[in-house]
Amino acid sequence: MPVTCVFGAQWGDEGKGKIVDYLADRADFAVRYQGGSNAGHTIYVGETRFALRLTPSGLLQGATGVIANGVVLDANVLRDEIKMLTEQGVDIEGRLRVSDRAHVVLPFHGPMDRALDASRSADWVNNTTGRGISTCIGDKHRYEGLRVADLLSERVRAKRLRYLLERGNQQLQGLGADPIDIDQSLAEAEEWVRWLKPLACDTTMLLHDAWRAGKEILLEGAQAALLDVDFGTYPFVSASSTGANGIASGTGLPFRAVDKVITVAKAYITRVGSEAGPFPTRADDEFGRQMQRVGKEFGTVTGRERRCGWFDAVAARYVCRLNGVDTMALTKIDVLRGIDPLRICVAYDIDGQRIEHFPADLDALQRAKPIYRDVAGFSEELSAARRREDLPERARAYVAAIEEEVGVPVSLVSVGPERTETVSLGAA
Numbered sequence: 313m314p315v316t317c318v319f320g321a322q323w324g325d326e327g328k329g330k331i332v333d334y335l336a337d338r339a340d341f342a343v344r345y346q347g348g349s350n351a352g353h354t355i356y357v358g359e360t361r362f363a364l365r366l367t368p369s370g371l372l373q374g375a376t377g378v379i380a381n382g383v384v385l386d387a388n389v390l391r392d393e394i395k396m397l398t399e400q401g402v403d404i405e406g407r408l409r410v411s412d413r414a415h416v417v418l419p420f421h422g423p424m425d426r427a428l429d430a431s432r433s434a435d436w437v438n439n440t441t442g443r444g445i446s447t448c449i450g451d452k453h454r455y456e457g458l459r460v461a462d463l464l465s466e467r468v469r470a471k472r473l474r475y476l477l478e479r480g481n482q483q484l485q486g487l488g489a490d491p492i493d494i495d496q497s498l499a500e501a502e503e504w505v506r507w508l509k510p511l512a513c514d515t516t517m518l519l520h521d522a523w524r525a526g527k528e529i530l531l532e533g534a535q536a537a538l539l540d541v542d543f544g545t546y547p548f549v550s551a552s553s554t555g556a557n558g559i560a561s562g563t564g565l566p567f568r569a570v571d572k573v574i575t576v577a578k579a580y581i582t583r584v585g586s587e588a589g590p591f592p593t594r595a596d597d598e599f600g601r602q603m604q605r606v607g608k609e610f611g612t613v614t615g616r617e618r619r620c621g622w623f624d625a626v627a628a629r630y631v632c633r634l635n636g637v638d639t640m641a642l643t644k645i646d647v648l649r650g651i652d653p654l655r656i657c658v659a660y661d662i663d664g665q666r667i668e669h670f671p672a673d674l675d676a677l678q679r680a681k682p683i684y685r686d687v688a689g690f691s692e693e694l695s696a697a698r699r700r701e702d703l704p705e706r707a708r709a710y711v712a713a714i715e716e717e718v719g720v721p722v723s724l725v726s727v728g729p730e731r732t733e734t735v736s737l738g739a740a
């Protein structure tokens with residue numbers, strides 16, 4: 313399939329990095345199309361662990377990495393990531409391109425995220441990761457951003473950057489936060505210009521040429537569909553279009569360019585943060601604690617603990633319907649070993665009514681009581697499984713029950729963090 317999109321089906325941390333890495337062996341281009349360095353993907357290649365926040369994961373398999381226009385670029389994070397990859401022996405020379413239309417995270421954006429987080433007092437508001445992503449995206453939509461092309465143009469940079477930095481400082485001070493050092497920021501930006509220039513280009517042209525030439529393009533979603541700014545559990549969402557829905561605006565490829573949509577779902581579900589955002593299937597018990605402990609459910613970027621719960625087929629159906637999903641990749645099923653029964657939420661009971669769709673009303677979602685289908689658990693070690701027949705019968709039955717409840721086939725089952733610890737089911 314020449315153009316494939318892979319994105320997270322839940323609230324993030326599904327193991328997208330591992331699945332993209334697995335699928336990327338034939339990819340010519342690996343593309344990030346939304347979000348920013350608030351993402352964190354962990355990939356194990358042999359003994360080596362790679363933690364990537366901006367660079368497309370498919371780069372590790374030899375694809376050309378593209379940071380497309382829908383991404384907001386923290387240049388310092390990218391610089392550090394390039395250095396880390398080079399030090400770890402990944403040769404990226406000539407294999408990384410940055411869109412000249414991507415917006416640049418400016419030095420006041422991170423402090424502004426944090427100042428805004430601190431200034432909010434009401435319930436029902438979201439906290440950011442404090443990295444400036446939401447403020448940068450907000451500035452983009454207020455026409456107060458700076459794109460890579462603007463940064464690289466000496467004329468535009470001279471006219472606009474100091475103005476934006478001064479304006480950012482006024483806003484910071486208005487919130488009672490310390491201003492940033494403008495001269496230092498200007499000098500930092502000059503440094504970015506020096507090394508970004510050879511990487512920047514019109515990535516829409518690059519991707520259109522590749523598409524027309526029938527090259528393999530892998531589009532990597534960050535965060536996940538239930539954190540989508542339009543379709544997620546607003547306001548407990550991230551600031552971008554996180555599903556396949558973000559591709560056209562985030563890359564410039566037309567909708568019809570996408571041949572295959574794969575969503576990555578954990579065999580259970582997690583949500584970061586101790587109490588933020590509704591979570592109908594949360595398992596606040598020994599099973600939830602097993603998922604957290606065995607699944608190592610702590611954030612790559614923030615270190616925050618993730619709440620754990622049962623697979624939510626109501627949410628998965630919603631996500632698959634919205635994004636035209638062809639198949640699911642089911643990850644971390646090995647973590648469920650020894651839990652019996654395994655529960656799949658098939659509907660919600662909201663005020664005595666059976667609801668099979670995912671409601672927009674957060675209050676209703678908070679009141680939702682999951683209605684479960686129970687499936688017998690398995691006790692076998694799964695990590696050596698490579699083919700369907702290697703999976704124990706009960707694990708296969710669990711996968712089949714998920715397929716049935718979501719109405720979408722599972723094409724890959726991940727049984728461990730390693731690239732090789734993957735079972736291809738060969739589904740459509």
Ligand code: GDP
Nearest residue numbers: 325326327328329352353354644726727728729
């Ligand atoms: P992402 O942002 O969606 O890529 O997810 P993260 O990197 O935050 O979290 C996924 C974590 O689970 C990483 O540490 C992966 O190495 C690990 N992982 C991925 N797939 C599997 C799996 O099938 N089993 C286990 N045990 N770990 C996995």
